[in-house]
Amino acid sequence: MYVDLGNALNGQPRLTREALDRLDDRVADAHERIARGRADADHGYAALNLPDTVDADAVRAAVADFDDPETVLTVGIGGSALGAATLTEALGGDVDHYILDNVDPAHVGTLLDSLSLADTVVHVVSRSGTTAETLSNFLVVREAMTDAGVDWTERTLVTTGEAGNLRSLAERHDLPALDVPAGVPGRFSALSTVALPVAALAGADIEGLLDGARAEADRLSGSLFESPAYAYGAACYALERRGAGVNAMMPYAESLEYFAEWFAQLWAESLGKDAVGQTPVRALGATDQHSQLQLYRAGPRDKLVTLVRPRERPEVPIPETDLDGLSYLGGESLGGLLDAEFEATEASLAAADCPNIRVEIDRVDAHGIGELLYGMEAACVLYGELANVSTFTQPAVEWGKRAARGLLGGGDFPEADAVGEKRELLVE
Amino acid sequence: MYVDLGNALNGQPRLTREALDRLDDRVADAHERIARGRADADHGYAALNLPDTVDADAVRAAVADFDDPETVLTVGIGGSALGAATLTEALGGDVDHYILDNVDPAHVGTLLDSLSLADTVVHVVSRSGTTAETLSNFLVVREAMTDAGVDWTERTLVTTGEAGNLRSLAERHDLPALDVPAGVPGRFSALSTVALPVAALAGADIEGLLDGARAEADRLSGSLFESPAYAYGAACYALERRGAGVNAMMPYAESLEYFAEWFAQLWAESLGKDAVGQTPVRALGATDQHSQLQLYRAGPRDKLVTLVRPRERPEVPIPETDLDGLSYLGGESLGGLLDAEFEATEASLAAADCPNIRVEIDRVDAHGIGELLYGMEAACVLYGELANVSTFTQPAVEWGKRAARGLLGGGDFPEADAVGEKRELLVE
Structure with missing residues (x-):
């Protein structure tokens, strides 16, 4: 550079x-x-070690069983999607890459209708395994595959943390699963198991990267x-x-x-x-x-x-x-x-x-x-x-997550009450 | 709203x-x-009259001869492309809509290779008929059609000013041609002959719009x-x-x-x-x-x-x-x-x-x-x-246009000399 x-x-x-x-x-x-920070592999700083620590062979092994898919569908949001999108857009390759990083019903429905699901590999990415948008989309995609007579367990790859929903799901159904790297925030994960699998499926030159x-x-x-x-x-x-x-x-x-x-x-x-x-x-x-x-x-x-x-x-x-x-x-x-x-x-x-x-x-x-x-x-x-800021945290996004969860009946969160107190000055 | x-x-x-x-x-x-300003149809203000002044019948007539194209390719830049893209993305419809609003060789080549040009309608939009990016792209598209054995004069629709290159071209080859509306800057032209033809080709509800x-x-x-x-x-x-x-x-x-x-x-x-x-x-x-x-x-x-x-x-x-x-x-x-x-x-x-x-x-x-x-x-x-600004002008973009034209040997523009005087502090 x-x-x-x-x-x-x-x-x-x-x-x-x-x-x-x-x-x-x-x-x-x-x-x-x-x-x-890098020498100690401290949280965040560890991301700058990825070129040496990422296991490219494990990535290649995880995708090896999907032979030449036509399409890859990344289900993730924020850092779980943007790195992969950046790589495939820049490097091109042999697959069409689509992203479900939003929960717009108008978009999700249209996209799934347009895909040949039998030729699609789904890559679900969530560190916690509980991200509401990602898991909701995955549930919809899984049902669409089943409805189309496609065995979703044959077409799904997972990248997630050591424990949690997605991990258990992967174990229960014997899905290929990769670990999100320790100490690497999502927005620093483009050169890791989060984004590299799609690049590998697209035939990109991982070593060159x-x-x-x-x-x-x-x-x-x-x-x-x-x-x-x-x-x-x-x-x-x-x-x-x-x-x-x-x-x-x-x-x-x-x-x-x-x-x-x-x-x-x-x-x-x-x-x-x-x-x-x-x-x-x-x-x-x-x-x-x-x-x-x-x-x-x-x-x-x-x-x-x-x-x-x-x-x-x-x-x-x-x-x-x-x-x-x-x-x-x-x-x-x-x-x-x-x-x-x-x-x-x-x-x-x-x-x-x-x-x-x-x-x-x-x-x-x-x-x-x-x-x-x-x-x-x-x-x-x-x-x-x-x-002198805390580069590797994102505390301000948590408030809204709790409010949304409260609104959806996912628990008792005081933040949800604030939504009902919205001030209005409507011009129509 | x-x-x-x-x-x-x-x-x-x-x-x-x-x-x-x-x-x-x-x-x-x-x-x-x-x-x-609207009553006098002054420059810019005239845009707010478009819902009443645009000739929707003329738009429909101009696209009537293209029966059910698979793909529409808009060749334009800035306001000549964004309105059309906004309409087809929001309203969907029966055609795939692509935009050439940049001159990136990596993109133009790939896009043209992927299209079935015989089933594509090209909509070229330039008020002046001399916009360098738009005309360059159009020349490339036209040649690609000819190379593919497609008669470009059968597949091209033009929206342009009363005179200029595109107007003469349309007259010479008897292309369907629409007028850009008077007094309407490009960024205010979404509800005009600039963007509506593509919406019409896609089967959108123009009257509803x-x-x-x-x-x-x-x-x-x-x-x-x-x-x-x-x-x-x-x-x-x-x-x-x-x-x-x-x-x-x-x-x-x-x-x-x-x-x-x-x-x-x-x-x-x-x-x-x-x-x-x-x-x-x-x-x-x-x-x-x-x-x-x-x-x-x-x-x-x-x-x-x-x-x-x-x-x-x-x-x-x-x-x-x-x-x-x-x-x-x-x-x-x-x-x-x-x-x-x-x-x-x-x-x-x-x-x-x-x-x-x-x-x-x-x-x-x-x-x-x-x-x-x-x-x-x-x-x-x-x-x-x-x-209290001059809402309908864009004087600051002209400097760069003259510099680019000078660099390309399109005339003697002092702005081009400034390019050669760039200060450098290179870290590599």
């Missing part, structure tokens, strides 16, 4: 090279804490000027402190749309605490130049824009044309056009003093994606250290 | 009922300006307490002034994901000017409860969350289960679970003093979507009046 901070400096909010130099001492300290991640891990050092991941994390932190409350993540590659969504979870859930934390905004280049760029360039000066691209793209030439005023496009390639738009947008933001960071990988392939995901995880952990 | 401002009051940032009462005088003035929009138009009045659209626009404006620089648009319906993206363009490009403008963030309930909610609840107090849902959903029961601790889910429906999550999240945000607004429609159907899109457009126009 290459991180270019040139355009992050001297914009508005203003970050200077001198401020980065001063911050570097704190990066060195943070790096030591991170290294110690882990090699890329390992290469990025090897670049972590006590200076932000020597580690692309830390350069990114430190610059984001420093810019937020100076007023860049928004971080627009804008890859210039369609196959990285899910990456931007994965990043948004990583950033929001890890860093949104104690009244700090950048708001991640998912964007897509060049498309969103015609949507968000007006705001980034001319709106409030509270933004950092992160521009991501591969250095190499496939070659698709634009045909020659005699259309008025368009002859300049003929002989150019789509990739050349997209890269020109990338560089023009970057310059356009810089000319308007909007800080922006260029992040590049060589190609959108297993190695590049391994670098990118690991790099962003390490950037996030560093940011959390510098901001 | 129903707008409930109850939870927008007395949070942080703090907006009071009294402040809304005071603002209502300005809403009355703004409504008069809007009404005058326009009826819904008309019903919302009829509710515009000189008081925010009588018009759902103005209630939303005025509350967003007042909250931004008080510090809610972020507006997270979070529909609880998978089929409204594109709606959130359409909204993001509407909001960002219309209001992001003169150093003001809320940053729209696209979210999705319940999925993003496991991603963004931590930040909304515990991060900086600079946010408004907009929660959107239909009041009625299809019925999909959750099967009974003897799984430990999950029996409370059995007999419940997926929609019941999703609505419990909606209300729990709403209460959870309120309990944390995070302002939120509930927006509802009766159902995700043509009438409801007509209300919702028109309502959000009117809300945006009102916000623009209150903030």
Whole structure:
């Protein structure tokens, strides 16, 4: 991963090279804490060890019995789904990958009707084995399989914790089952048994992915000027402190749309605490130049824009044309056009003093994606250290979970009472 | 459309009922300006007349010759694509709808390879007829059709301005061609010849859509307490002034994901000017409860969350289960679970003093979507009046367009020189 901070400096909010130099001492300290956390495999820090600790053979063995499925259906939510979606979207492969990460009846019904369930492998992912959305969807999927005359026990793979519902279910029905890794929060689990099985089923190059991640891990050092991941994390932190409350993540590659969504979870859930934390905004280049760029360039000066691209793209030439005023496009390639738009947008933001960071990988392939995901995880952990937040917890989501459970009659939770006390000012 | 401002009051940032009462005088003035602009069909305001001015018969006639295509491919970018995508995602229908709104060679190639071009209708949309991304993609699509032995002139529909490349092309090859409506910026064109043709090809209820929009138009009045659209626009404006620089648009319906993206363009490009403008963030309930909610609840107090849902959903029961601790889910429906999550999240945000607004429609159907899109457009126009920005222009996107064109050898543009002067601070 290459991180270019040139355009992050001297914009508005203003970050200077001198401020980065001063911050570097704190990066060195943070790096030591991170290294110690990794050495002790402490909660969260253990995620940065995954390239070395994940058992790729176990993943391959768990999926070996499903020969060449047409479709893989991931049933999970949040970190249990986004990593897998990111990998298959970026790396393509031999299967159609669908995700059930919501409980919208309009969607679940339509999706199940459209699938050939006999050719589908279902991957159910829940650490606790009790996530309401995931288990509800799984119950619906299981019934749909039974109704279609498909033996669901032959088509289901489970990733879950050591105990709980899903574990018992796997044991009772002899389902292939993988362990969620210890000490790895869901949003840091893309390079683990949570997401790799789908990539393996799709025929992705798992070793390449882990090699890329390992290469990025090897670049972590006590200076932000020597580690692309830390350069990114430190610059984001420093810019937020100076007023860049928004971080627009804008890859210039369609196959990285899910990456931007994965990043948004990583950033929001890890860093949104104690009244700090950048708001991640998912964007897509060049498309969103015609949507968000007006705001980034001319709106409030509270933004950092992160521009991501591969250095190499496939070659698709634009045909020659005699259309008025368009002859300049003929002989150019789509990739050349997209890269020109990338560089023009970057310059356009810089000319308007909007800080922006260029992040590049060589190609959108297993190695590049391994670098990118690991790099962003390490950037996030560093940011959390510098901001002194509890990067690996998500206490604020629990309140709503208890309220929902109370509403559904799943126990006595005072939070549910607050729902009935909603203030109303209805305009209709 | 129903707008409930109850939870927008007395949070942080703090907006009071009294402040809304005071603002209502300005809403009355703004409504008069809007009404005058509509009466004169002034640029931009004309968009709010579309339910009455669009020629639905002309749309139907233009698509009549394409009998039952399997697939429709929209080639356009920004407002030329997002409205159509929003409509077909929300309303479903008989065709698969794909969008080429980017120039990523990896994506364009893969998509074209996967389509049966002989059963595909291509809808090319560009007001000027010279949009680089759109025309490049169209040239590639046209060549792919020719290579596949398909007569592209039999499969292409055009929506464009009165003159320009696409217009001449349509005339030369006798293609069905529709006019982009006068005075309607792309991001306000969902209810026009820009997006309706695809909806018509998909068999959507165009009249229902326009009826819904008309019903919302009829509710515009000189008081925010009588018009759902103005209630939303005025509350967003007042909250931004008080510090809610972020507006997270979070529909609880998978089929409204594109709606959130359409909204993001509407909001960002219309209001992001003169150093003001809320940053729209696209979210999705319940999925993003496991991603963004931590930040909304515990991060900086600079946010408004907009929660959107239909009041009625299809019925999909959750099967009974003897799984430990999950029996409370059995007999419940997926929609019941999703609505419990909606209300729990709403209460959870309120309990944390995070302002939120509930927006509802009766159902995700043509009438409801007509209300919702028109309502959000009117809300945006009102916000623009209150903030005194030039709602219907997008000057900041032009700089980058000129730079890109210069880079590609399409003329002498000084902006292109700035690209070569990029500052570098590369960490690798």
